[in-house]
Amino acid sequence: MRFLPTRMHGVIDYVWGLALLASPWLFGFADVPAATWMAIVFGVGAILYSAFTAYELGILKILPMPMHLILDGLGGVVLATSPFLFGFADRVLWPHVLFGLFSVVACFVTHLEPMLTTGHREPA
Template sequence: MRFLPTSIHGVIDYLWGFALLSSPWLFGFADVPVARWGAIVFGMGAILYSVFTAYELGALRILPMSLHLILDGLAGALLAASPFLLGFSDQVYLPHLLFGLFSVAASLITRMEVTLATGHREPV
């Protein structure tokens, strides 16, 4: 069931991206290079494709929301699996797992249409 409006998803995108970027220092794994860089790359990537998404908080509005949600789901699954795939799960895994699962969940509950300033919903 898709109930999350794209306008709220957009706010979450930027907050999630910046939180993920800062997570190595907030959660004390900045000394694990592969874990730190994974968080930085995924955080920057999410912010970057959010800027390009055709939704309320997109600046350039090139990518359709459907592609954005696919990227959220795929990137989230990869982020969640990254500690195990890249071999740092013995040092840190929970932030990557939780941020990744959150991204997958957000991709599954976000509406596929953008609400315009007129109040009209438009599929994207």
């Protein structure tokens, strides 16, 4: 069931990306290089592809919303499994798992098309 408007998803995208970027210092794992780099790469990546997404908060509006949601889902799976894939699960686990799962859930609950200025969805 898709209930999250793309405008709200856009706000979440930028906040999520910034929070992920800050997470190594907020949660005290900046001394774990692999965990830190995963947070930085995924945080910057999310902000960048959000800026290129064709939704209300996109800047260049090139990337279709369904592709954005696929990136959210796939990226979330990689981020959630990264502690195990890159061997830092014994030192840092929950920030990556929770940020990743949040991204996966967001991809399934967000509308596929942005609202037009009239308040109606664009036809598919």
